[in-house]
Amino acid sequence: MDNLERKLLDLPRHKLGLKADLKIRLQLYYLVFINSFNSFRQIFKIHNLFLFRGMAVAVVVFILLGGTSLYAYSNNQITVGSPLYPLKRTAETVKNNLSISDVVKTESYNKQSQRRLVEASIVSNQAQKSDEETDAQLSKIIDQAVESFNKSVVVADKIKDSDKSDAVSKTLKDDSHESLDLLDSISKNVENHDNQELSEKIERARVTIDEYVHEDELREGNGDDKVDQEETNDKQEETSQSERTNKERHEED
Amino acid sequence: MPPKKPNFTAFYSEFKDKIYTYLLYRVGFNQALAEDLTSEVFIKAFKNFSSFDSDKSFQPWIFTIARNHLINHYRADKQIIPLADVEQTLSVKSKDVGRVLEAEQVIKIINTMEEGDKELLIMRYVDELNNKEMAAVLNKEEGAIRTQLSRSLAKLRALLIN
Numbered sequence: 001m002d003n004l005e006r007k008l009l010d011l012p013r014h015k016l017g018l019k020a021d022l023k024i025r026l027q028l029y030y031l032v033f034i035n036s037f038n039s040f041r042q043i044f045k046i047h048n049l050f051l052f053r054g055m056a057v058a059v060v061v062f063i064l065l066g067g068t069s070l071y072a073y074s075n076n077q078i079t080v081g082s083p084l085y086p087l088k089r090t091a092e093t094v095k096n097n098l099s100i101s102d103v104v105k106t107e108s109y110n111k112q113s114q115r116r117l118v119e120a121s122i123v124s125n126q127a128q129k130s131d132e133e134t135d136a137q138l139s140k141i142i143d144q145a146v147e148s149f150n151k152s153v154v155v156a157d158k159i160k161d162s163d164k165s166d167a168v169s170k171t172l173k174d175d176s177h178e179s180l181d182l183l184d185s186i187s188k189n190v191e192n193h194d195n196q197e198l199s200e201k202i203e204r205a206r207v208t209i210d211e212y213v214h215e216d217e218l219r220e221g222n223g224d225d226k227v228d229q230e231e232t233n234d235k236q237e238e239t240s241q242s243e244r245t246n247k248e249r250h251e252e253d
Numbered sequence: 254m255p256p257k258k259p260n261f262t263a264f265y266s267e268f269k270d271k272i273y274t275y276l277l278y279r280v281g282f283n284q285a286l287a288e289d290l291t292s293e294v295f296i297k298a299f300k301n302f303s304s305f306d307s308d309k310s311f312q313p314w315i316f317t318i319a320r321n322h323l324i325n326h327y328r329a330d331k332q333i334i335p336l337a338d339v340e341q342t343l344s345v346k347s348k349d350v351g352r353v354l355e356a357e358q359v360i361k362i363i364n365t366m367e368e369g370d371k372e373l374l375i376m377r378y379v380d381e382l383n384n385k386e387m388a389a390v391l392n393k394e395e396g397a398i399r400t401q402l403s404r405s406l407a408k409l410r411a412l413l414i415n
Contacts, residue, residue, distance in 0.1 A: 004406065005378065005406070008359065008374060008377075008378035008379075008409075009378050009381075010355075010356065011360065011379050013271075013274050013379065014273060014277050015273070016273040016291060017284070017288065020288035020291065021269065024265070024269070024291065024292045024295055024296075025265070027296055028265060028299055029262075031296065031299055032261075032299075
């Protein structure tokens with residue numbers, strides 16, 4: 001490297017001023033932002049048609065299905081055989097599964113049991129004559145009602161808080177009176193069906209619910225019996241004691 | 254997975270001063286004009302960044318854009334650039350009087366040379382591009398660049414002696 005080249009390499013290098021640097025950076029960042037925004041828009045432009053359609057269909061299906069389920073769930077007239085009945089049952093199952101606390105679960109099962117009985121009442125009322133299919137449906141519904149009722153009782157027993165437990169069992173018992181009335185009405189409706197099995201099933205359901213309603217009375221009754229028994233035993237013992245004493249006196253004489 | 258394309262702003266930070274210096278020398282030390290041109294060059298580069306091959310060096314690519322932009326600028330605006338600012342710029346930047354005088358003299362002579370020679374000398378000795386990079390920028394063979402550079406140096410030497 002000769003002297004001239006050294007002189008040339010020694011020529012000053014300049015730095016871009018801070019103001020100009022900032023100005024260029026701002027312009028570049030603005031362009032970066034615009035580019036990103038456009039890319040984002042482009043992505044949506046390319047896919048949005050499918051995305052939008054898919055979402056719209058999903059929303060419509062959700063609204064229709066949700067609305068219909070809600071209608072089916074809240075309508076007592078929808079019974080076995082109705083095309084909306086499976087939706088009604090699904091909505092109930094979903095509600096049961098979503099119930100977290102035992103209190104809510106108990107109420108949910110209890111309501112489910114009552115719903116079944118209302119359905120059974122409607123079905124039995126509509127069926128004027130004996131019909132195998134209707135009887136089979138009634139039998140199934142009553143089984144389901146009893147099953148739900150038993151579940152509600154089992155879950156109610158799990159409630160540890162005594163205040164809540166008392167409140168829940170009071171509600172259950174109050175509702176059970178309605179259930180018993182419904183069972184009575186079903187029983188009357190199926191009287192002319194001459195279906196012994198169904199009648200027995202209704203009676204068994206009635207007994208199950210009735211036992212729960214009169215649970216306390218039965219307990220008290222059992223308690224009274226015990227007391228009576230004890231008193232009788234005491235009396236018998238006293239009698240036998242006095243007899244033994246009399247015998248001894250006779251022997252002495 | 255394809256390699257991620259480098260960030261343009263990182264390139265800007267690395268090459269802004271080189272491009273500015275190149276343009277400043279080429280526009281007769283007109284700072285305002287050099288700044289404007291630098292800004293335009295980088296914006297143009299950003300807009301065409303998708304065409305940049307990340308396997309290759311960024312330097313020849315950005316210098317090509319700067320050079321073409323400068324040519325377009327001269328085509329559009331054929332004004333003669335005065336060299337009055339040179340002394341002021343250099344005296345401000347350096348305190349070594351002897352070196353400043355030498356640099357002034359060299360720059361003045363370079364500015365009197367033909368555009369081709371001037372461009373080669375600035376690229377090679379101010380912006381420190383190697384022959385390969387210069388060949389890429391000027392779209393010439395590396396050998397041709399070497400020959401032309403030695404001729405330009407000889408011309409400058411002769412002018413300095415005179």
